[in-house]
């Protein structure tokens with residue numbers, strides 16, 4: 212008996228079929244479990260263990276190894292500020308401080324309403340557009356402290372259903388690592404990356 | 419200094435739709451994948467060997483040689499390493515987002531040459547958009563019959579699975595990546611015996627290649643290995659992608675032919691330092707590489723051998739530029755923090771050593787440093803990487819630990835005075851300041867690993883500062 216919804220179970224079956232061995236599906240299924248409940252719970256990890264035919268301890272060992280599997284309640288918007296070397300050189304620490312100050316949420320924490328989580332992260336591969344920030348893993352490059360404050364206010368006020376990189380870049384970003392135009396129609400709806408084959412963890416922005 | 423664009427040609431000429439299969443095919447795409455079906459393994463391996471292509475993931479290992487080493491057991495697997503997480507590096511993201519079919523065609527060629535029928539792309543978890551782009555491209559290729567059962571109407575089957583990582587730099591190391599793909603913690607394996615070419619994914623022969631390496635393959639077949647090897651005048655063949663960032667006027671990714679100098683890269687291509695400031699130092703090959711300084715290295719050729727002779731490496735191709743106002747202690751701290759955070763915790767010298775280094779650097783930066791601290795940093799580094807040599811003498815399972823020592827080598831060799839003035843001043847003598855955000859360690863927290871071993875990274879006692887007698 213699975214605690215997962217019908218559609219999540221279908222996804223899980225589909226994902227497992229992509230791998231030669233069931234155990235290899237642990238990570239994608241952990242994302243799926245997060246999408247079901249907003250963060251990883253013991254029940255979610257046990258469910259993954261059943262699907263992959265390994266022990267819950269083995270699943271926990273994997274989940275705890277990776278920073279993106281959130282085992283604590285995470286806000287609807289996960290704001291990740293890069294403070295790695297290049298971003299630091301170009302003001303990434305100040306951007307983080309602006310986000311913390313404007314939101315009242317210190318890094319590593321979530322606000323009481325479950326709206327916003329703030330974290331600082333190591334390099335997210337956007338150094339050409341440093342300093343970089345991600346919201347639910349959707350990237351914004353060339354963010355100033357002032358723009359970071361505006362971003363926080365916007366998230367709280369507009370409460371977008373889906374966050375979209377291009378839209379946020381337009382509103383709150385400046386220089387990008389590389390810029391070849393073209394718009395991206397997908398966005399993220401949770402504190403996990405919006406990656407289409409997992410379906411439930413991403414969504415198309417409706418025009 | 420003209421650069422023939424190969425792997426960034428399509429995205430440059432067709433910025434609006436270079437990621438689509440329509441554009442890919444209308445610009446010659448998939449012709450080489452099809453052609454590879456008619457070539458023998460020996461012919462393909464020979465072509466790549468002749469091209470002189472070196473791996474672009476960091477270790478610069480010859481790609482053709484890697485293929486020729488693949489053990490004969492089957493099934494064999496191919497994993498494209500798109501875990502790109504080395505600070506300063508963002509070239510693979512561009513290739514993933516802007517030309518994913520080029521990667522798929524490279525995978526088809528590699529698979530045919532090595533009799534692989536299931537290939538993977540392991541993309542770092544934070545790269546949501548690149549992963550979406552690659553998955554879309556894979557779906558398009560399946561729909562056209564270029565992937566799946568009987569590709570291009572032949573009897574050759576090839577499945578491709580796109581796999582999303584979970585936010586751990588160490589999974590870029592090829593054996594850690596394999597563990598991760600098997601559904602385990604991303605801890606590197608001991609080599610020997612776990613060379614991927616012999617005992618890789620599911621203990622079967624496995625090829626792991628970087629995104630950029632794979633992207634070159636269609637071009638090598640199109641040009642011919644011999645012609646490709648003449649693209650650059652340098653001993654290093656072909657082109658390479660460099661990610662230029664930091665204090666330069668024109669940061670970004672550039673596809674260049676080997677053989678230009680650092681001066682040309684930083685001042686001509688990169689447009690020099692903002693506000694006409696002086697160049698203080700740069701990191702020539704990603705966060706792991708020992709630093710270069712203008713007094714000694716500006717006119718060196720950018721090539722594998724010239725960089726190695728000067729005691730560093732081209733690594734992941736990332737170049738991080740720092741101007742005269744940059745605090746070297748702070749820069750070193752930030753790099754060391756990265757390695758401390760990303761250490762998987764298996765080896766004591768790496769797990770403990772990087773944490774000590776980070777603490778000592780932070781206290782120097784915050785004005786609590788002591789006169790002996792630089793020697794102490796060198797001492798601790800010596801425990802991770804004997805003699806602080808480059809390339810390092812390894813005491814650890816993988817090169818992550820020794821990489822953390824590169825910034826310390828720079829402080830010791832070039833910026834001793836600056837460290838001292840931090841100590842004498844009781845703080846940073848330069849402009850930058852402010853508290854450093856500290857990162858809780860990620861890999862290996864309170865949860866016991868599956869073999870029952872506690873993986874708590876026994877962190878140093880904060881009450882006993884390093885250097886104090888016990």
Ligand SMILES: Cc1cc2nc3c(=O)[nH]c(=O)nc-3n(C[C@H](O)[C@H](O)[C@H](O)COP(=O)(O)O)c2cc1C
Pocket residue numbers: 472473474475476477478479481499500501502503504587588589590591592593626627628629631632816817818
């Ligand atoms: C700590 C560490 C991290 C690494 N990260 C990456 C990475 O993100 N991407 C990559 O292609 N190679 C990375 N490598 C190198 C891989 O182990 C491997 O050499 C490479 O993927 C082989 O591909 P290539 O021959 O095409 O370069 C890393 C190595 C180490 C030690």
Ligand code: SF4
Pocket residue numbers: 588605606760761762763764765766768769814815816817818819820
């Ligand atoms: S050197 Fe560090 S990262 Fe590499 S295996 Fe050892 S502990 Fe893990």
Ligand code: FES
Pocket residue numbers: 293294295296297298299333334335336337338341342343505506507
């Ligand atoms: S250092 Fe911030 S994105 Fe690379």
